Amino acid sequence: MEKGILDVVGGEIISLVTPVSICMFLVVSMVHILDPHGEDKPISSIAMMAYNEQASDSFSEKLGGALLNAIVFVLIVTVVTFMLVALFYYRCTRCLKVYMGMSAFTVLAWMGGIVAVQFIRLYSIPVDVVTFLICTINFASVGVAAVFFTRMPILVTQGYLVVIGALVAFWFTKLPEWTTWILLLAMAGYDVVAVLTPRGPLNLLVEMAIERDEEIPALIYEARPNYPSGVQMPPPSSDAQTTRVRRWRRNSQASNARPDTELGESSRSASNAHPETTLISSEGDSQILVPAVPEVGILGSRLISPVGEAGSLNAVSTVMHENQVSDSHLDDDTAPLVQRHAQSSASTGISDRVEAEADDRSRRLHGTSQPAEEDNEEPGIGTSGGLKLGLGDFVFYSVLVGRAAMYDLMTVYACYLAIVAGLGATLILLAVWQRALPALPISISFGVLFYFLARLFLDPFVLDMSTSLVFI
Amino acid sequence: MGLVSGSGYFLIALGPAVTIFASAIAPKPFLILAVIASALVWLLSLIAASIVWRAFLPGADWVFLPMVVTTVALQEVVRVLFWRYYLKLEKSLNVLATKMRKPHLNYVDRLEIALASGVGHGAAHAVFFGWSVLILASGPATYYTDTCKQMPYFLVTALNTLAFFLILTFLMVITFNAYTKDEHSQQLFVPVMHFLAALASLVNLLPNGCIVGVPLVFLCAAVTMGYCGKIVWDSVGSSSLDPGDLQRRQL
Numbered sequence: 001m002e003k004g005i006l007d008v009v010g011g012e013i014i015s016l017v018t019p020v021s022i023c024m025f026l027v028v029s030m031v032h033i034l035d036p037h038g039e040d041k042p043i044s045s046i047a048m049m050a051y052n053e054q055a056s057d058s059f060s061e062k063l064g065g066a067l068l069n070a071i072v073f074v075l076i077v078t079v080v081t082f083m084l085v086a087l088f089y090y091r092c093t094r095c096l097k098v099y100m101g102m103s104a105f106t107v108l109a110w111m112g113g114i115v116a117v118q119f120i121r122l123y124s125i126p127v128d129v130v131t132f133l134i135c136t137i138n139f140a141s142v143g144v145a146a147v148f149f150t151r152m153p154i155l156v157t158q159g160y161l162v163v164i165g166a167l168v169a170f171w172f173t174k175l176p177e178w179t180t181w182i183l184l185l186a187m188a189g190y191d192v193v194a195v196l197t198p199r200g201p202l203n204l205l206v207e208m209a210i211e212r213d214e215e216i217p218a219l220i221y222e223a224r225p226n227y228p229s230g231v232q233m234p235p236p237s238s239d240a241q242t243t244r245v246r247r248w249r250r251n252s253q254a255s256n257a258r259p260d261t262e263l264g265e266s267s268r269s270a271s272n273a274h275p276e277t278t279l280i281s282s283e284g285d286s287q288i289l290v291p292a293v294p295e296v297g298i299l300g301s302r303l304i305s306p307v308g309e310a311g312s313l314n315a316v317s318t319v320m321h322e323n324q325v326s327d328s329h330l331d332d333d334t335a336p337l338v339q340r341h342a343q344s345s346a347s348t349g350i351s352d353r354v355e356a357e358a359d360d361r362s363r364r365l366h367g368t369s370q371p372a373e374e375d376n377e378e379p380g381i382g383t384s385g386g387l388k389l390g391l392g393d394f395v396f397y398s399v400l401v402g403r404a405a406m407y408d409l410m411t412v413y414a415c416y417l418a419i420v421a422g423l424g425a426t427l428i429l430l431a432v433w434q435r436a437l438p439a440l441p442i443s444i445s446f447g448v449l450f451y452f453l454a455r456l457f458l459d460p461f462v463l464d465m466s467t468s469l470v471f472i
Numbered sequence: 473m474g475l476v477s478g479s480g481y482f483l484i485a486l487g488p489a490v491t492i493f494a495s496a497i498a499p500k501p502f503l504i505l506a507v508i509a510s511a512l513v514w515l516l517s518l519i520a521a522s523i524v525w526r527a528f529l530p531g532a533d534w535v536f537l538p539m540v541v542t543t544v545a546l547q548e549v550v551r552v553l554f555w556r557y558y559l560k561l562e563k564s565l566n567v568l569a570t571k572m573r574k575p576h577l578n579y580v581d582r583l584e585i586a587l588a589s590g591v592g593h594g595a596a597h598a599v600f601f602g603w604s605v606l607i608l609a610s611g612p613a614t615y616y617t618d619t620c621k622q623m624p625y626f627l628v629t630a631l632n633t634l635a636f637f638l639i640l641t642f643l644m645v646i647t648f649n650a651y652t653k654d655e656h657s658q659q660l661f662v663p664v665m666h667f668l669a670a671l672a673s674l675v676n677l678l679p680n681g682c683i684v685g686v687p688l689v690f691l692c693a694a695v696t697m698g699y700c701g702k703i704v705w706d707s708v709g710s711s712s713l714d715p716g717d718l719q720r721r722q723l
Contacts, residue, residue: 005569006581010501017508409604413596414519417512424505453519458600461522464529466601469620469676469685470536471632471669472543 012387013427015223017420019162020389020397024419026166027398028412031173031405034118038177038406051179066178070186077190081201088205088216100219101144104164109140111167147219154224161221165391169398173406180403184444187396191438206436219391393439400447407455410462414454418446478610481626485602485633489595492641496587503588510554510592510644517550518543518600533677540670548663551644554589555651580708582648590644594637602633620682628682632673635686635693639669642700649703658703665696 050072051065087096113136120127143160146152175183194200209216397419404411422443430437465472497503521543528535566576577585608615609626617625643662650658672688675681 003574004581005565005572005574005577006500006502006584008501008572008574009565009568010505014501014504017504409607410600413599413604414515417508417515417596420508421512424508450515450519453523457522457526458519460529461525462518462600462604465536465539466605466629467617468533468536469617469625469628469632469673469682470540471597471601471636471673471689472540472547 012223013424016221016387016389017423019158019221019223020394020420020423021416023162023165023169023394024398024401024416026162027169027173027402028405030115030166030170031402034115034122035173036406038173038403052176062178063182066176066182069179070182073183074186074190077187078194078201081194081205085201085205085208088208093214097148101148104147104219105140105144107164107167108143108160109136111171112136112139112163115167115170158221158223161219161391162394164219165221165394166398169395169402172395172399173402177403177406180399181448184396184400185448188438188441188444191440195436195438203436220388221391221394223387223389389439393443396440397443397447400444400451404447404451404454407451408459410459411451411454414450414458415447418450419443422446474612475610477614477626478607481606481609481630482603484627485606485630486595486598486637488634489591489598489637492587492591493595496584497591500584503584506585506588507592507595510589511596512592513550513554514547514593514596515600517547521546536674536677540674541667544663544666544670548666551647551662555647558585558589558648579652582652583645583704583708586645586648587641589648590641593644594640597640598633598637601636602629605629606633619677619679622680622683623686628676628686631686632676632689635689636669638693639665639689639696642696646696646700646703649707653707661699665692668692 050068057065084096113132116132116136119125120132142156143164146157146160147164173180194202197203205216400419401412401415404415422445423439425442426437426439429442493507497507521539524542525539528539562577562582569576606626606629614624614626616623617628620628643666646658647662649655650662669689669692672692673685675685675688
């Protein structure tokens, strides 16, 4: 039976919503099992440098202290992001990669290890120290390799990214309540500024990456498309890349003339139902879709900076770098494909290729790395397919939901729906504005709003009814 | 008890929901989006109702009657608005379908979207009214209310959640069909059934009310499902089961 439009529309959005949901689910489960009321003593971290919240403080003290914490945190994140931009500017990519690898290892081994120990203690699982150490270190090493260095089955990479996001988010939920909420709002604000202002660090990073056509060092979750049979991603090797390039070129030349047909037949295309602007994201080789303005977002620059002492880890965000597989290499005379728009951490990780509407957009092509020159190099920013969402977005969404879990399941669900709605709204804006957008502000504001609405109004209303066995 | 009872209650309350989701909805991404959107719309209507009624809670038992009536009325109004908005969305989808050289949405597609919207509504209801309470059942011990000494509170909640999930899901399918075919009797059936079900649950407030209340709600669910099944069968099932025939069935 011919596939109808219901099978096709929304596929890419769902491919992002699913990992976000899984990450939130992991965090909510961890919170619910290990720390359901937020009673764990908060670890000291950068986010609490200015003020250590006590339950006995007054309302204004808590609010003022939380604001101070948030400001300090945002300042530190800004400074670190600028450092990252500087490193990228001076092409210290090796340095960045090593640093990010170390950060990911720390998250997986140390934070993951602590969570595992808590589970072991709670359920009295019999396991000895040596086995535990071996397992943890192996788990972390494979994770680092999967995310940064080697190419593994996409599910493994995606799984590890989700786990890293969940662990970091779980750690953030240890912050005191007021600080958490104000921090979330502050980060959403920072995101807007960093991505949308011309001198914002994320914007700078993105522009540099586009200019140089290099990969942005960022932790990005990429939802790989399903490639149609015959266009498999070959194993990573320079030979394979060349093969892929050639295969792509043949396809592209064939499809160059009629991009619309390709789009129509692509089973991977998905679009937002927007009559004027058909936004089609399609992966792989046969599409030539170019937005007039390259949408590149960078994964939010949040760097994991482990604090030296006894392991208290600070918050985080990583700019992680994901190996992009180049699936299009183009000559000068073949239409370059635009790809990926890496998303800013704040930006929606939607890398869309937008179908160029004949009347309102001009095709702009981005050259990608030439196969001859760059066989051994990483492909540039424009070259991979699939939607991307910055891991920082995962983290902060999950923090919000995790914090909501400390109150009640109703707030969790309300916040979940709000965040997904915010993500959807951001995608629509992306289709309309055609530029890198922060993904945090809308979702976080909706999330915070719904949390307080649910907590203050919905919860008593529904509980009152359900405890009396009245249903509507 | 504990984990066993928690999982048991989960399966009672949400088993059919998970099954319907996995079999009919998960394969098509757009339907998953419809579930989420519908859940959000329902949540907003519930929040609106709760803001209005928050001041009166916790209150005497009689407060429940106007509360239930007004909240259900609000939901029915939102349902009609949802339908209107859906028509606009369908136009956009059809424009998109033309661009992508795919067939326009037909009647069966519309019913699928209706099912997805209903599942969104029902699942949101199930989570808020049912699962947020049932999760406590995975702890030790159980709980009985004064008015219902016959069954554990969690069991009554699980059963009611199941019944309401079924009612809300299939009422949405009936709604879409009713407004598509402009059948007034069906259009009337939907709010009436919703009110009946909600009022039936009010019976639970009386001492030993749950003995009557729970079967009544299940009766409503059975009637809803039967009616929905009959409507859909008459519209779709009576023709040949050739998929091509179904595809061609235009709105």
